[in-house]
Amino acid sequence: MHSPLISPSLLAGDHAHLATSVSVVEDLGLPWLHCDIMDGHFVPNLSFGPETLAALRRAGSKLFFDTHLMLSRPQDYIEPFARAGANNISIHIEPDYDHAATLARIRSLGCQCGIVLNPGTPARAIAPLLDLVDLVLVMTVQPGFGGQAFRRDMLPKLTEISTWRRERGLKFRLEVDGGIDLDTAQECHAQGADTFVAGTSFFKATDKAAFAATIAAM
Ligand code: DX5
Ligand code: ZN
Numbered sequence: 001m002h003s004p005l006i007s008p009s010l011l012a013g014d015h016a017h018l019a020t021s022v023s024v025v026e027d028l029g030l031p032w033l034h035c036d037i038m039d040g041h042f043v044p045n046l047s048f049g050p051e052t053l054a055a056l057r058r059a060g061s062k063l064f065f066d067t068h069l070m071l072s073r074p075q076d077y078i079e080p081f082a083r084a085g086a087n088n089i090s091i092h093i094e095p096d097y098d099h100a101a102t103l104a105r106i107r108s109l110g111c112q113c114g115i116v117l118n119p120g121t122p123a124r125a126i127a128p129l130l131d132l133v134d135l136v137l138v139m140t141v142q143p144g145f146g147g148q149a150f151r152r153d154m155l156p157k158l159t160e161i162s163t164w165r166r167e168r169g170l171k172f173r174l175e176v177d178g179g180i181d182l183d184t185a186q187e188c189h190a191q192g193a194d195t196f197v198a199g200t201s202f203f204k205a206t207d208k209a210a211f212a213a214t215i216a217a218m
Pocket of ligand 1: 009010011012034036068141142143144145146147148177178179180197198199200201
């Protein structure tokens with residue numbers, strides 16, 4: 001079991017001053033940054049692209065870029081994100097493409113790889129891929145926007161996936177994304193989640209150090 005890790009979501013940062021939001025994470029000594037990439041097609045919203053990640057790297061960020069591709073054709077964007085400095089690239093299971101080959105390509109470019117499920121997608125959809133990934137991301141909201149309410153009905157999916165992880169002796173991180181705050185993180189942790197994307201709750205927290213410390217101490 002991995003120790004609990006927060007992955008603050010840049011989507012909830014200040015888009016006019018993204019480097020400042022990144023510094024907030026860095027100055028707290030937190031290692032990960034969640035980067036949400038949206039194409040206006042797989043999800044009904046747009047965010048930022050590889051150039052934004054590359055610019056943050058050029059500005060000096062050493063954070064682990066935990067990159068969540070919400071794209072209808074993620075297979076077309078692996079190289080640009082790897083080149084831009086992504087450390088992990090997570091791709092959704094829902095679109096129809098060669099998931100295993102795309103995961104292998106992410107790995108071959110020196111990145112870690114993850115598979116993501118929408119709330120409506122059952123755990124069994126990713127079962128054949130579990131040997132191939134460093135991370136499984138269970139969406140706890142319908143992706144597309146920050147600030148939505150946590151879907152408590154996703155908790156059994158976490159239990160199911162963490163049980164498979166234990167039974168099959170696998171080591172992937174189990175990440176949750178959407179509506180995560182200190183209470184919902186705790187509920188997910190109780191079902192085996194170890195990696196917590198926090199957008200709104202983190203960037204709105206008045207004491208971010210205490211927020212992060214509470215996650216780390218779960
Ligand atoms: C939603 C994104 C999330 C988002 C979470 O589509 O994948 O990463 O930033 O935001 P909060 O934490 O505000 O629910
Ligand atoms: Zn995300």
